[in-house]
Amino acid sequence: MKRAKQLTKRERKALAPQRPAVAPTDKHIHCIACGKHLEPVEFQPPATATMLECQHKSRFPSCVDCADLGRRLLIEHDRSGRPVQTAGAWH
Numbered sequence: 001m002k003r004a005k006q007l008t009k010r011e012r013k014a015l016a017p018q019r020p021a022v023a024p025t026d027k028h029i030h031c032i033a034c035g036k037h038l039e040p041v042e043f044q045p046p047a048t049a050t051m052l053e054c055q056h057k058s059r060f061p062s063c064v065d066c067a068d069l070g071r072r073l074l075i076e077h078d079r080s081g082r083p084v085q086t087a088g089a090w091h
Contacts, residue, residue: 032073033066035087054078060086 029038038061042049051059052070055078062070077084
C-alpha cells in the first residue's frame with residue numbers, strides 16, 4: 001500500500017484562504033515603557049503621550065515621561081531583531 005503524497009508547507013499556505021487582518025474595535029493603547037493605559041485624546045495637544053517609531057517604521061505608543069526609555073527599548077529591538085520588550089499593561 002502506497003502512502004498518499006503530502007503537500008509541502010508552501011503548497012498548504014498557497015491553498016489556504018488569506019485571513020483578513022482584524023482591526024480591534026476599541027483602541028486599547030498601553031505605553032511600551034511603563035504599561036500605563038493611554039487614551040487617544042492624550043496624543044492630541046497638549047500631548048501627554050507620543051508615538052515612537054523603530055527603524056522598520058513600526059509605531060509604538062509611549063508616555064511623554066517614558067519616551068527616553070521607550071527609545072532605548074526600540075534601539076535594542078532594532079539592534080537585536082527581537083520583539084520590543086514591552087512592560088505589562090496596567091490601568
